[in-house]
Amino acid sequence: MSQVDSILGLPGLAVQRVDRKLGIHVWAKPSSRPSCVHCASETVRIKATHSRTLKHTRQGNQIMILHLSIPKYHCQNCDRYFRHQFPWARPRLRATEPYRLEVFEAHDGGVSQSKLSVTHRIGSATVERWYQHLIKRRVSELSGRACPRVLGIDEHFFTRKKGYATTLVDLRNHKVFDVVLGRSELSLRQYLSHLPGREQVQLVVMDLSETYRSIVHKYFPNAKIVADRFHVIRLVNHHFLNLWKQQDPVGRMNRGLLSLMRRHQWNLSQEQRDNLARYLEQFPILRSLYHAKQRLNKLLLIKNLMPKHGRKFMARLLKLIAQLAQSPARTLAHTLNSWLEPIVRMWRTSQSNGITEGFHTKMEMMTRRAYGFRNFENYRLRVLAHCGWNGVFSRV
Ligand SMILES: [Zn+2]
Known part of the structure; x- marks a missing residue:
């Protein structure tokens, strides 16, 4: 391929002529003669040539139109005929694959x-068709990949009619593994x-949901459950705010006080601490x-802990839960007890479902941009194409 030929970015072409008077018109023909597609013999001769016109990528603000001469060959060995084939120009299409990819992107x-439809001179229905086609191809390149070792499970809202969906995230590779309609065992069983x-x-990160826990026990027999730090701390804060309401029903009306109560103590200034202490007296x-x-939040925030230090913190946590069990916060103590193992496992890792939450935001934006999805399968394709895929087609 000469330098002039390579500018098209299409292999196997020899440029014959370029005309830039009205748009960019390029005449080209195959740069070499192939061997027979039937018997692989080298002895082929050109029987006839026909021409084919294809749109091929924009340069600046002009479309490049490709006029290809396509030979029809005759094989002298097996006496059969065949047409020249280009991998980037599929039969009957009036645009090259790079052009379709350009529109898609x-x-x-x-x-x-x-x-x-104005810049690329194609109908809007064609844009939609090409878009769907390439989305499907992205997703088909994903099929058959292995189940991730570290899985994040969480639910998110789909539509009012169909309810919630479950997201499975590959936490190691930061990709959405799949989305499944429903959040109960019954609706996820089939999948x-x-x-x-x-x-x-090996590891499943999730919030403190009883349903997901039993699902993991049943369908991921070798997986250990790790509680999601964000959700656990949110649960503790939620319980605490309710207890505050019981102790002082009007305290929460004071916005400044609410903010002081919500924040971690170590993030407060000395003055703020004094103010809070005066109130709590x-x-x-x-x-x-x-x-x-x-104290509880401090323990819950521990990450990447060496196993030898585990015992010390474990004793502190158990003591704290025992104290809470004797206080108005006994429901919280009960929950923490029931999830003790998944919570303690948080200490060993820094893994959290933060990525999953991020994907949920992204999926929400996607839904809004599409003015909502009614069909779950379309939604799933879109999510996987955008959040499950690394961005390069393995074959064009
Ligand atoms: Zn042949």
Whole structure:
């Protein structure tokens, strides 16, 4: 391929002529004669040539039109005929694959169909068709990948009619593994029981949900559950705010006070601490609950802990839970006890479902940009194409 030929970015072409008077018109022909597609013999001769016109990528603000001469060959060995084939120009299509990819990426990046139909001279229905085609191809390249070792499970809202969906995230590779409609065992059973490689899952990160816990026990037999730090701390704070309401029903009306109560003690200035201490003096029970909460949160934030230090923190945690069990916070103590193992496992890792939450935000934006999805399968394709894929087609 000479330098002039390589500018098209299409292999196997020899440029014959370029005309730039009205748009960019390029005449080209195959740079070499292939061997027979039937018998692989080298003895082929050109029987006839026909021409084919294809749109091929924009340069600047002009479309390049490719006029290809396509030979029809005759094989002298097996006496059969065949046409010259280019991998980037599929039969009967009037655009090259790079052109279709260009339209796809522009549309994917937010350029509207009507704008693309002007710049790329194709109908808006064609944009939609090409877009769907390439989305499906992205997802098909994903199929058959192994179940991730570290899995994040969380639910998110889909539509009012169809309810919630479950997200499975590959936490090591920061990719959405799949989305499944429903969040109960009944609705996930069909999917999970046919999931290949689910025995390989070693760690599942999730919020403190009873349903997901039993699902993990049942379908991921070798997986250990790790509680999600963010959710656990949120749960503790939620319980604490409720207890505050019981102790002092009007305290929460004071916005400044609410902010002081919510934040971690170690993030407060000395003045803020003094203010809070003055308030808490009036409510001795609340004060001890507050200090218990601070100690608890400190323990919950531990990450990447060496196993040898585990025992020390474990003793502290158990003591704290025992204290809480004797206080108005006994429901919280009960929950923490029931999830003790998954919570303690948080200490060993820094793994959390933060990535999953991030994907949920992204999926919400996607839904809004599409003005909502009614069909779950379309939604799933879109999510996987955007959040499950590393961005390069393995074959064009
Ligand atoms: Zn042949």
